[in-house]
Amino acid sequence: MTPSAQAPSGRLLPLLLGTGGLLVLGGVALFWLASARNQPQTEGAIPVTVTATACEPMALEVPAGPARFLIRNASDRPVEWEILNGVMVVAERENIAPGFSSVLSERLKPGVYDITCGLLSNPRGKLTVLATAESAAETAAPPLRELIGPLSERKVQLMKAAGKFTRAAQALEQAIAAGDLAAARTAWTQAAAHWASLGTVAPQAADLQNRIAPQAAWLAAREEDPAFTGLSRIEYGLFARSSVADLAPVAAALSRDATEFQSRVKAFDGTPAGIAGDAARYARSLADATAAGTLTPYAADDTVLLGAALDTLDRARAVLDPLLAAADPAQSARVKDRLAAAHAAASAVPQDRKATAAALTAAAEALAGINPTLGLEP
Incomplete structure (x- = not known):
């Protein structure tokens, strides 16, 4: 055995063990710090189980x-x-x-x-x-006149999107009635994308939202639950079961709900703060769904839906951008850049789900900063 290959001396052994212990403790400390940084900030939060x-x-x-x-x-x-x-x-x-x-x-x-x-x-x-x-003082505050134009423009955008969703749902119903699996899958993707473009306003009709796109995890009997309907049930049939069997009544109900949703959108009274606020909430929801893999759980292809969703978020940004750019040019550029980064992550091949969720979260944070800058939140 050469000198270099000999075991450490008795004097060196305690030192090496001590150093190893310090390294382990240091690693534990670094792990704890990293974990602490990733924990949600809970100070002052009201606990709900x-x-x-x-x-x-x-x-x-x-x-x-x-x-x-x-x-x-x-x-x-x-x-x-x-x-x-x-x-x-x-x-x-x-x-x-x-x-x-x-x-x-x-x-x-x-x-x-x-x-x-x-x-x-x-x-x-x-x-x-x-x-x-x-809150009483906020209620008495008048709306900003400068936001009347963007509010009207956003309403028109959403009405057009609702009309496209209705027509897509009807096309999906026809493809299923014809028994054409390939055509039905294509029609489903188009209908689901148009529904994704309505994500900022869909929560204003939660009853219809729960019929049009319920997640199986939210239902007691999951996919076998009678409330598992709409696009979600059709996606399960077309992609998980590779069949149009028993989907005709589901598709017919979806068409009716789409028509009702279109009527609701026409009657919605939007608010100036809702343009950016709803967009920020939708971006956070998309981030959660992307991270959990629940956006298209059976079709397993989020790209088209995320593209449509990000397009509607960008349209919400664009109607406010003249005011935002005047108030804070750097913030205007930041919102635009973060949405562009989310688009790039969502369209990457292959898609990195974790990176896409992180990009959507960053876009949500940027969108959430618009209202305070425009004076829509104190």
């Missing part, structure tokens, strides 16, 4: 203004947690994995809201938002 059957607590009370909720999933399947004003989704976090928590931050107006608690069939809780002197 979603079980298999309910929320804990089922009744919440908060003052109007900014609120933060820490939602923990104590059930055995992914859940969403929503704040509802009638049929309109005010705020939501989707695809919270079992055993995990997620933070939702939202500026709430006075009123009594419903909160969803896991499965769509579970009873809903209540969230009471109490008026404050600040």
Whole structure:
């Protein structure tokens, strides 16, 4: 044995062991720091636990203004947690994995809201938002005249998108009725893309949204649940079962719901703050769905849907951009760049789901900064 190959001396052994221990401790410390950075910021957040059957607590009370909720999933399947004003989704976090928590931050107006608690069939809780002197002053504040034009332009964009979705749903119904699997798959992709282009406004009709695109995980019997309908049920039949069998009545119901949704869009009263606010919420929802793989769980091809969704987010940005560029040119460029980065990530081949979700989250953060800059939020 050469000198270089000999075992360490007795003097060196304690030193090496001590150094190894320090390296291990250092690694543990670095791991802890990295983990801490990745944890949701929970300070001041109101805890809500979603079980298999309910929320804990089922009744919440908060003052109007900014609120933060820490939602923990104590059930055995992914859940969403929503704040509802009638049929309109005010705020939501989707695809919270079992055993995990997620933070939702939202500026709430006075009123009594419903909160969803896991499965769509579970009873809903209540969230009471109490008026404050600040919220009363905000209510009295006049809308910005400069935003009337962008608000009208956005309404026209959404009405056109709703019309395209209705026609696409009818084409899908016809392809299924003809028994043509290949044509039905193509028609489904087109209809799903048009539905994705309505993602900023879909939560305003949560009852229709739950019929048009429910996730199986939200339903007690999953794919066998009677409430598993619309685009989701058709996607399952066409791509998981490779069959149009039993889909004709589902497609006919989807066409009716699409027509009803189009009528609702015409009647929606948008708000100036909703243009960017709804876009930011939709971008966060897309990030969650992309990370969880629930955007197209059976077709397994998110590219077309994400492209359509990002197009509608960019149109929302564009109607506000003249005002944003005048107020803060750097922020205007940042929002545009982050949406472009999300487009690039979503269209990459092969697509990196983690990178795409991160790009969508960054776009959501940029979109969320528009309202404060334009004076739409204090």
